[in-house]
Amino acid sequence: MNRAHASIDIGSNTLRLLIARPATDRNSIEPWDELAYAHHIARLGEGLHHSGRLSDAGMDRCVKALHEFRNLIDAQQIAPEQVFAVATAAVREAANGEAFRKRVLRECGIDIDIISGDEEASRSLQGSASVLNSDTRNDMLLFDIGGGSTEFIRADAGGMIDGISCKLGVVRLVETHLHSDPPSTDDFMAMKEAASLHLDAVEKHWRQQSEHAPKSLVGTAGTVTTLAAVQLDMTTYDAHRINNHVMQRDEFTELKERLLAMNHAEREKVPSIESGRADLIIAGLAIIEAIMERWNYPALISVDAGLLEGNWLRSYADNTPKL
Numbered sequence: 001m002n003r004a005h006a007s008i009d010i011g012s013n014t015l016r017l018l019i020a021r022p023a024t025d026r027n028s029i030e031p032w033d034e035l036a037y038a039h040h041i042a043r044l045g046e047g048l049h050h051s052g053r054l055s056d057a058g059m060d061r062c063v064k065a066l067h068e069f070r071n072l073i074d075a076q077q078i079a080p081e082q083v084f085a086v087a088t089a090a091v092r093e094a095a096n097g098e099a100f101r102k103r104v105l106r107e108c109g110i111d112i113d114i115i116s117g118d119e120e121a122s123r124s125l126q127g128s129a130s131v132l133n134s135d136t137r138n139d140m141l142l143f144d145i146g147g148g149s150t151e152f153i154r155a156d157a158g159g160m161i162d163g164i165s166c167k168l169g170v171v172r173l174v175e176t177h178l179h180s181d182p183p184s185t186d187d188f189m190a191m192k193e194a195a196s197l198h199l200d201a202v203e204k205h206w207r208q209q210s211e212h213a214p215k216s217l218v219g220t221a222g223t224v225t226t227l228a229a230v231q232l233d234m235t236t237y238d239a240h241r242i243n244n245h246v247m248q249r250d251e252f253t254e255l256k257e258r259l260l261a262m263n264h265a266e267r268e269k270v271p272s273i274e275s276g277r278a279d280l281i282i283a284g285l286a287i288i289e290a291i292m293e294r295w296n297y298p299a300l301i302s303v304d305a306g307l308l309e310g311n312w313l314r315s316y317a318d319n320t321p322k323l
Contacts, residue, residue: 012045012147045090089148117165127310191286223284
């Protein structure tokens with residue numbers, strides 16, 4: 001039996017694929033051996049905030065990317081029952097989300113599990129914790145910024161303390177508040193204020209659970225990893241350098257000011273910012289700054305692993321017979 005499994009994360013902005021098998025080296029930092037990886041910025045959730053539906057263009061881009069994923073999966077001879085695809089905010093909120101799920105199954109042969117915000121948070125934590133330093137994961141606030149939602153998870157050595165998913169995403173913020181190029185002070189502040197309203201809900205959730213701001217602030221997903229890559233001046237992305245990278249508060253502020261001073265075309269020319277993310281990075285900066293200011297964090301730790309890897313770990317544990 002092929003012990004490799006395929007994990008697919010269908011986000012509101014980005015689609016990611018990981019094909020991996022359990023690590024053969026017990027000393028490996030990651031608990032998997034990667035066989036193939038791919039990702040596409042498809043902006044599946046584009047326009048959802050206004051229409052309540054997935055757009056035809058967004059669905060077409062997503063299906064095209066999933067056909068490419070299907071080819072990689074077939075090349076690795078992965079059986080259908082070893083392919084685990086999850087969809088998040090865009091698909092679970094859209095009025096035509098179920099119709100999209102059926103279309104993907106029909107055209108791509110990929111069966112999507114539309115997971116809840118709580119489940120998304122749980123799997124993101126599992127993926128991130130698998131590659132973080134023990135000192136960090138023993139007392140941390142993990143946030144996962146997506147296109148349509150952001151998950152906030154408090155965790156300690158025993159695992160998740162609590163988690164909450166907010167309808168705070170970079171695509172939502174850009175479509176609602178980004179009106180100028182370069183971004184105006186008013187646009188950026190409007191994004192921060194929108195983010196702050198969601199942080200109120202996060203704090204309220206904490207008070208219900210016992211209020212505590214964890215020691216370490218950890219971010220995962222494309223916004224955070226892109227910022228880390230820009231600071232590290234990467235021309236070729238290296239997840240190993242991203243994992244556990246520490247960005248001090250003053251370094252974040254300097255990077256923020258540099259990116260805000262650029263127009264869209266200038267940001268697109270930055271080697272570490274991939275195509276399709278030059279506008280979204282502005283919304284991500286607003287969310288991160290709001291978080292750091294709210295709980296007075298002196299630094300941000302980045303991690304590349306998240307929902308995709310957590311989904312792989314969960315599906316492997318749940319579906320592979322014990323040897």
